[in-house]
Amino acid sequence: MASDITMYVxxxxxxxxxxxxxxxxxxxxYEREEVPALHSGRxxxxxxxxxxxVPVLIDESHGVTMAESENILEYVERTLA
Incomplete structure (x- = not known):
C-alpha cells in the first residue's frame, strides 16, 4: 500500500x-524520494x-505541500503524530 506522505530529501x-x-x-x-545534490537536477x-x-513534504490526504524543515516538523507534530 502506498503512503499518502512523500518526502523529498x-x-x-x-x-x-x-x-x-x-x-x-x-x-x-512515508515514501522517500532521494534528490540529486545539484539543484539543477531537482x-x-x-x-x-x-x-x-529540500526537504519537501507532500501529504496527499490533506492536500498539503510544504518546505522548510521547521514548518514540516511543526506540521508533523500538529497534524500527523
Missing part, C-alpha cells in the same frame, strides 16, 4: 534527516513544490 542533509527521523519516531509511513521537486530546496 537529500542524503546527508541534516534538515532532511531531522524530519525523516521525526516521522520514523512517530511511526508515520526538476521533480520544482514541479511539485515550486522550488528546488
Amino acid at each position: 537529500l542524503e546527508g542533509c541534516p534538515y532532511c534527516e531531522a524530519v525523516t527521523d521525526r516521522l520514523e519516531e512517530a511511526g508515520i509511513d 526538476d521533480e521537486v520544482k514541479r511539485v513544490s515550486g522550488q528546488r530546496a
Whole structure:
C-alpha cells in the first residue's frame, strides 16, 4: 500500500534527516524520494513544490505541500503524530 506522505530529501542533509527521523519516531509511513545534490537536477521537486530546496513534504490526504524543515516538523507534530 502506498503512503499518502512523500518526502523529498537529500542524503546527508541534516534538515532532511531531522524530519525523516521525526516521522520514523512517530511511526508515520512515508515514501522517500532521494534528490540529486545539484539543484539543477531537482526538476521533480520544482514541479511539485515550486522550488528546488529540500526537504519537501507532500501529504496527499490533506492536500498539503510544504518546505522548510521547521514548518514540516511543526506540521508533523500538529497534524500527523
